[in-house]
Amino acid sequence: MPRYERPIATVDAALFTLVDGGLTLALTRREREPYKGQLALFGGYVHTDEDEDTAATARRILREKGGIALSYLEQLYTFSGKVRDPRGWSLSVAYYALVRPHELQSGDARQIELIPIGKVPALPFDHNRIVELALARLRGKASYSSLPAFLLPPTFTLSQLQDVYERVLGHALDKSSFRRKIESQGVITPVEQMVRGGRHRPAQLYRLSDRHLAEFDRLISTA
Amino acid sequence: MPRYERPIATVDAALFTLVDGGLTLALTRREREPYKGQLALFGGYVHTDEDEDTAATARRILREKGGIALSYLEQLYTFSGKVRDPRGWSLSVAYYALVRPHELQSGDARQIELIPIGKVPALPFDHNRIVELALARLRGKASYSSLPAFLLPPTFTLSQLQDVYERVLGHALDKSSFRRKIESQGVITPVEQMVRGGRHRPAQLYRLSDRHLAEFDRLISTA
Numbered sequence: 001m002p003r004y005e006r007p008i009a010t011v012d013a014a015l016f017t018l019v020d021g022g023l024t025l026a027l028t029r030r031e032r033e034p035y036k037g038q039l040a041l042f043g044g045y046v047h048t049d050e051d052e053d054t055a056a057t058a059r060r061i062l063r064e065k066g067g068i069a070l071s072y073l074e075q076l077y078t079f080s081g082k083v084r085d086p087r088g089w090s091l092s093v094a095y096y097a098l099v100r101p102h103e104l105q106s107g108d109a110r111q112i113e114l115i116p117i118g119k120v121p122a123l124p125f126d127h128n129r130i131v132e133l134a135l136a137r138l139r140g141k142a143s144y145s146s147l148p149a150f151l152l153p154p155t156f157t158l159s160q161l162q163d164v165y166e167r168v169l170g171h172a173l174d175k176s177s178f179r180r181k182i183e184s185q186g187v188i189t190p191v192e193q194m195v196r197g198g199r200h201r202p203a204q205l206y207r208l209s210d211r212h213l214a215e216f217d218r219l220i221s222t223a
Numbered sequence: 224m225p226r227y228e229r230p231i232a233t234v235d236a237a238l239f240t241l242v243d244g245g246l247t248l249a250l251t252r253r254e255r256e257p258y259k260g261q262l263a264l265f266g267g268y269v270h271t272d273e274d275e276d277t278a279a280t281a282r283r284i285l286r287e288k289g290g291i292a293l294s295y296l297e298q299l300y301t302f303s304g305k306v307r308d309p310r311g312w313s314l315s316v317a318y319y320a321l322v323r324p325h326e327l328q329s330g331d332a333r334q335i336e337l338i339p340i341g342k343v344p345a346l347p348f349d350h351n352r353i354v355e356l357a358l359a360r361l362r363g364k365a366s367y368s369s370l371p372a373f374l375l376p377p378t379f380t381l382s383q384l385q386d387v388y389e390r391v392l393g394h395a396l397d398k399s400s401f402r403r404k405i406e407s408q409g410v411i412t413p414v415e416q417m418v419r420g421g422r423h424r425p426a427q428l429y430r431l432s433d434r435h436l437a438e439f440d441r442l443i444s445t446a
Contacts, residue, residue, distance in 0.1 A: 004272050006229040009314060046303075048312035049227045053304035078301045078316045080269075081276035089271035091232060091314070093301045 007080070008090035011057040012043035012127065013073060014134040016098050017114070018151050022167045024114045025131060026104055027123075028065060034086050035124035039113060041131070042066055043092065054093040067108030073097040076134050084126045092125070096134035098142075098168070100151060117170075142168045146187050149208055155191050157203040158182075186211060230303070231313035234280040235266035235350065236296060237357035239321050240337070241374050245390045247337045248354060249327055250346075251288060257309050258347035262336060264354070265289055266315065277316040290331030296320040299357050307349045315348070319357035321365075321391070323374060340393075365391045369410050372431055378414050380426040381405075409434060 015026040027039045044061040051057040055073065062068040073095035080091040104112055115121075120131060142148050148168040152160060162178050182188060188206040238249040250262045267284040274280040278296065285291040296318035303314040327335055338344075343354055365371050371391040375383060385401050405411060411429040 004268070004270050007232045007269055007271050009230045009232060045227070046230055046312075046314070047227050048230050048305075054301065054314065075300060077298060078277065080316070082271075089269075091269070091277065091316070093303070093314070 005089070008085060008088055009046040010043055010085075010090060010092045011046060011054050011061060012041045012092050012094045012125075012130055013058050013062060014041055014076070014094065014096040014131055015062075015068070015070075015104065016096070016117070016134070016138060017101050017104055018164065018167055019101060019114050019116075021116065023117045023135075023170065025117055025120055026066070026068075027113045027115055027120075028111050029113070030124070031065075038124050039115070039121060040124050041127045042068075043127075055095070057093075058095045062107075066111045067106075068104060068112070069106070070097060070099065070103065074137075076130070076137060079126055079130060092130075094130045094134070096138060098138060098147060098151070139169055146208060149187070155205045155207050157205060159203070161188070161206070228312070231308060231311055232269040233266055233308075233313060233315045234269060234277050234284060235264045235302075235315050235317045235348075235353055236281050236285060237264055237299070237317065237319040237354055238285075238291070238293075238327065239319070239340070239357070239361060240324050240327055241387065241390055242324060242337055242339075244339065246340045246358075246393065248340055248343055249289070249291075250336045250338055250343075251334050252336070253347070254288075261347050262338070262344060263347050264350045265291075266350075278318070280316075281318045285330075289334045290329075291327060291335070292329070293320060293322065293326065297360075299353070299360060302349055302353060315353075317353045317357070319361060321361055321370060321374070362392055369431060372410070378428045378430050380428060382426070384411070384429070 017024055017026065026042070028042050030036050030038050030040050042062055042065055044057070044065065046054060046057045047060070051060060055075070058073050059070060062070055074097060076094040076096045078091060078093045080089075082089050084090060084092075104114070117131075117135060120128070122128065123131070138147075142165065148164045149156075149161060151164050151168075158179060161182065162173055162175065165178070166173055186209055189209040191205050191207050240247055240249065249265070251265050253259050253261050253263050265285055265288055267280070267288065269277060269280045270283070274283060278298070281296050282293060285293055297320060299317040299319045301314060301316045303312075305312050307313055307315075327337065340354075340358060343351070345351065346354070361370075365388065371387045372379075372384060374387050374391075381402060384405065385396060385398065388401070389396055409432055412432040414428050414430050
């Protein structure tokens, strides 16, 4: 066996959701030193006695520290080095997920703080770098996939769909080119039912097409 | 400090290059147990006393075990769990790179075995999974970037450019749509000099455009 010390091995998780005005990050206050009492990503040690792998570590930490049950998180990047943790040479396997608001609302409200992504404070360790990379990855993925649509109810209007893309991407989209793109990619399928919008004519409702439900399954199950 | 044992922390590197007919993977014979004498990816322990981070671990391992000097490798994915290494719960931060043939030829030839990617044998640990994911990532990236062009000399013909894309991607490309795509994206710039090809008319030579040299810099410096 090697002569040198093994690194500290941790997992951190950046969870995003939509709350009111926009994209929001779930943080928690650290219960222990270092940085006790500060807002940080959900994170903790790999427990080699009980975790199957680091994805299981991430799920366990969210369950134990936030009461959050997630079946899937995507691996983001592994941050490592001598200086990122005052306890010594460390390595953090970072995960991220875009979750539906109710997946956080069913968690332990005392442990979860939802911060709009424009208002994330200075975080301990290299957590701000992790958040930045997670956000870039999420937006990169959102712009070529149906991912944001999974924040919507099963049926939705085109306006609602555009709204959720804009909130995830963080900028406005041109209405006609958005609709052209969505329609040309066969992302959505019209459903029979119509919404009666006050004095306006009823808006057509849509659902995600079967093909895109399948795409999403591939998306979330690819390493 | 935690009560449980820290995981074994290693780094593995999948290096690809072009040799003769196609895409080739650099492997090495393991000098120690487990799997002593078997072909495997270049890999080894994180040395917390000397490595700045896991990228530095990857560069050190390639230098020490293969005489290979690389300034950049891209992080691929972190593989982890109880069962992937017979020594115990382990975590391997995997890296990959597409390198120019001379970068391997200047290495220690006794330590490097170049295997065409269609002929990679069963490898120890989960190294076949690492190779599979690295190859998928490389091809995904190659198909929307100028990455494969960096295997060419500074000036090249359109045929040479198409050839190198086909070798990296592993399938034939339609000549006219390839040229249309390359030209519409402004990947290349014609250069003055012409090649005299025997009885054929001289072929136009190109170089990568400045914009795409810049794109490549971004590509290789993005986490």
